[in-house]
Amino acid sequence: MTPEQRYLFDVSGYLHLKGILTGKELQHCQQSAEKCIRTPVDKLPAGMSSSYPGTETGVGGIGSGFSFDKPLEQLLFHPATWPIIKELTNSKPRFDRGTLAVNTHITTQMTPLHCAREDFGWQSTRYEYKNGRVFCDTFVIFFYLTDVYPGDGGLIVLPGSHKTEVQRPQNYFFPDLKNPQPEQHPEIVNVTPKAGDAIVISELLTHGALIWKPTNRERRFLILRYNPQYFYYRNGIPDEVLPRLSAKTRELIAFASFTETKDICKQDVVELS
Numbered sequence: 001m002t003p004e005q006r007y008l009f010d011v012s013g014y015l016h017l018k019g020i021l022t023g024k025e026l027q028h029c030q031q032s033a034e035k036c037i038r039t040p041v042d043k044l045p046a047g048m049s050s051s052y053p054g055t056e057t058g059v060g061g062i063g064s065g066f067s068f069d070k071p072l073e074q075l076l077f078h079p080a081t082w083p084i085i086k087e088l089t090n091s092k093p094r095f096d097r098g099t100l101a102v103n104t105h106i107t108t109q110m111t112p113l114h115c116a117r118e119d120f121g122w123q124s125t126r127y128e129y130k131n132g133r134v135f136c137d138t139f140v141i142f143f144y145l146t147d148v149y150p151g152d153g154g155l156i157v158l159p160g161s162h163k164t165e166v167q168r169p170q171n172y173f174f175p176d177l178k179n180p181q182p183e184q185h186p187e188i189v190n191v192t193p194k195a196g197d198a199i200v201i202s203e204l205l206t207h208g209a210l211i212w213k214p215t216n217r218e219r220r221f222l223i224l225r226y227n228p229q230y231f232y233y234r235n236g237i238p239d240e241v242l243p244r245l246s247a248k249t250r251e252l253i254a255f256a257s258f259t260e261t262k263d264i265c266k267q268d269v270v271e272l273s
């Protein structure tokens with residue numbers, strides 16, 4: 001993590017990494033995602049599930065979409081995010097699950113604002129700054145495969161809210177999920193990543209998604225969730241997925257004790273075979 005990234009993550013609770021996937025790498029990920037989305041549910045590899053194209057109230061996606069193809073699986077260790085993953089977990093990471101999210105205009109309700117404090121309880125999640133490094137035990141990386149423009153909708157965040165200790169009053173900001181009025185809330189930021197960008201957020205950050213407005217474009221992004229290796233969150237990867245993954249990915253998914261350092265964490269660059 002660079003000093004600039006550490007500072008920005010600390011003050012805002014999220015990072016927008018621009019253009020970290022380019023050229024062939026981005027193209028291969030986009031092609032893999034397209035193929036995955038076009039695969040009929042009963043033809044998807046074992047353990048994967050599909051809720052594409054979503055419902056009126058929920059964004060669609062392919063469960064364990066990261067495992068569909070190596071270019072997507074390799075994103076778990078992307079060189080721009082791997083140092084961040086190691087810093088946030090004090091070099092003891094575990095990958096919990098990875099969905100290929102697809103947001104279409106079929107979803108006519110926003111994803112309500114939420115955060116770990118509200119969803120899992122105040123005691124569930126930590127954020128600290130120690131020995132010049134940030135520690136954050138539940139975080140998510142969104143890798144964008146399509147462009148988002150201002151006015152499209154999509155991810156919203158309340159910068160700095162990862163540190164708040166005051167309970168958000170119920171229904172504050174967007175009481176009507178079918179008719180959100182973002183212009184009335186200048187405190188909320190609508191993040192508009194382009195294909196090839198990644199967003200790293202602490203799960204303590206209050207976040208959600210505005211209704212996706214374009215009818216001719218989808219919002220496609222890979223959601224990768226991480227925790228420390230000794231922390232039980234959800235273990236969201238079905239056993240049938242594991243044999244298809246590279247050994248290094250299985251190592252990242254494995255639980256381990258506080259005292260162990262995984263071999264992958266001794267590496268600055270992790271290439272999958």
Ligand SMILES: O=C(O)CCC(=O)C(=O)O
Pocket residue numbers: 059111140154155156207208209223
């Ligand atoms: O659709 C989005 O960008 C938000 C996703 C989200 O809220 C989550 O993964 O917790």
